[in-house]
Amino acid sequence: MKITAARLILCSPDRNFVTLRVETDEGIYGLGDATLNGRELAVAAYLEEHVLPCLIGRDPFAIEDIWQYLYRGAYWRRGPVTMTAISAVDVALWDIKGKALGTPVYNLLGGKSRQGALVYAHANGADLPSAIESVKKHIDEGYLAIRVQCGVPGTLSSYGVPKGDKPYEPAERGLPAESLWSTEKYLNFVPHLFEAVRKEVGEDIHLLHDVHHRLTPIEAARLGRSLEPYHLFWMEDPTPAENQDAFRLIREHTVTPIATGEVFNSFWDAHDLIRNQWIDYIRMTIVHGGGITALKKTADFAAIYQVRTGFHGATDLSPVTMAAALHFGLAIHNFGIQEHMPHTPLTDQVFPHSYTFEAGYMHPGEAPGLGVEIDEKLAAQFPYARAYLPIARKLDGTVTDW
Numbered sequence: 001m002k003i004t005a006a007r008l009i010l011c012s013p014d015r016n017f018v019t020l021r022v023e024t025d026e027g028i029y030g031l032g033d034a035t036l037n038g039r040e041l042a043v044a045a046y047l048e049e050h051v052l053p054c055l056i057g058r059d060p061f062a063i064e065d066i067w068q069y070l071y072r073g074a075y076w077r078r079g080p081v082t083m084t085a086i087s088a089v090d091v092a093l094w095d096i097k098g099k100a101l102g103t104p105v106y107n108l109l110g111g112k113s114r115q116g117a118l119v120y121a122h123a124n125g126a127d128l129p130s131a132i133e134s135v136k137k138h139i140d141e142g143y144l145a146i147r148v149q150c151g152v153p154g155t156l157s158s159y160g161v162p163k164g165d166k167p168y169e170p171a172e173r174g175l176p177a178e179s180l181w182s183t184e185k186y187l188n189f190v191p192h193l194f195e196a197v198r199k200e201v202g203e204d205i206h207l208l209h210d211v212h213h214r215l216t217p218i219e220a221a222r223l224g225r226s227l228e229p230y231h232l233f234w235m236e237d238p239t240p241a242e243n244q245d246a247f248r249l250i251r252e253h254t255v256t257p258i259a260t261g262e263v264f265n266s267f268w269d270a271h272d273l274i275r276n277q278w279i280d281y282i283r284m285t286i287v288h289g290g291g292i293t294a295l296k297k298t299a300d301f302a303a304i305y306q307v308r309t310g311f312h313g314a315t316d317l318s319p320v321t322m323a324a325a326l327h328f329g330l331a332i333h334n335f336g337i338q339e340h341m342p343h344t345p346l347t348d349q350v351f352p353h354s355y356t357f358e359a360g361y362m363h364p365g366e367a368p369g370l371g372v373e374i375d376e377k378l379a380a381q382f383p384y385a386r387a388y389l390p391i392a393r394k395l396d397g398t399v400t401d402w
């Protein structure tokens with residue numbers, strides 16, 4: 001089999017997506033997600049100008065070789081743009097291989113290790129009562145694990161809380177929106193939030209919380225310790241992770257489990273965190289971390305240290321990535337949990353897929369390959385439009401981590 005063509009499909013069915021389609025001389029094609037939220041066209045150009053011409057004529061079954069060719073062959077290593085581009089190619093090749101062999105991708109990764117992948121939903125509310133309402137609504141829908149975010153009293157905007165009654169969606173069209181942030185008010189409020197939620201929903205539901213990189217290590221240590229009575233499943237991205245050593249300090253002060261890595265793009269971003277057991281869950285995803293090929297190696301390394309996966313799964317990761325994550329999560333032994341932020345009905349229509357949700361778990365389905373399609377005609381009705389993630393400032397105007 002030979003790769004005969006590779007092209008990108010850019011569309012915006014309620015949000016922007018960049019999708020790679022790789023075609024072969026046997027008529028089988030594969031899809032890969034190349035979406036890097038807020039910086040989409042950089043990946044599109046990297047693929048179109050530098051990567052796709054090198055694919056033509058290659059054997060799509062040689063997935064490892066093509067990965068190494070693109071990673072080592074560029075000479076310039078790592079970085080979100082490069083690694084998202086490599087991911088898109090890698091995932092499209094796994095899709096082709098599954099289709100060619102007539103089997104779901106999870107079978108190529110070792111086969112089923114479990115019946116389904118435990119997923120967590122997002123509950124959020126502008127204030128405490130509405131956050132609790134949202135948690136209850138998700139329990140009614142069958143979720144067993146729920147991330148809780150809430151407007152912090154006395155602040156104008158909080159991470160993870162939508163404006164009005166629209167669902168939370170991180171990117172907005174136009175120039176970046178700016179939000180204001182107060183660490184002091186946040187740290188005082190969050191323990192009350194989880195105390196109230198636990199009281200209302202009992203001990204059994206898994207509760208998660210995303211700090212979104214906003215604290216210093218010692219502040220994160222204080223938060224983790226103050227949340228211990230409510231036994232969270234995890235505290236996510238408690239501090240920025242460029243300095244992996246920062247997690248040592250948090251770890252030394254709290255037994256609240258820690259997840260990080262959604263902005264990582266290489267095994268090396270996670271290496272010290274894993275081998276020192278400073279984290280419990282690694283969130284680096286297939287789309288931004290170099291594809292299934294790279295994540296399999298990272299997950300296997302993490303398994304040795306009893307670190308489990310908890311992949312990023314926000315709406316800016318397309319249904320192609322969601323499917324890939326579910327095949328991956330069904331197969332590997334050290335799967336922990338998968339984020340599930342459902343796409344809008346329109347996005348789901350543009351990307352028909354075989355994955356399903358039932359009673360707290362998701363399943364990738366039994367279709368050969370990834371089990372995701374793209375309706376190109378429908379996609380063409382929703383052209384790409386520039387959008388940005390917000391910028392956060394402290395109350396005195398200093399730019400901080402969003």
Ligand code: GCO
Nearest residue numbers: 037170210212262313314316
């Ligand atoms: C999450 C994330 C997202 C990100 C978004 C950025 O845990 O789901 O933090 O909401 O902010 O994916 O593009």
Ligand code: MG
Nearest residue numbers: 210236237262
């Ligand atoms: Mg997050």
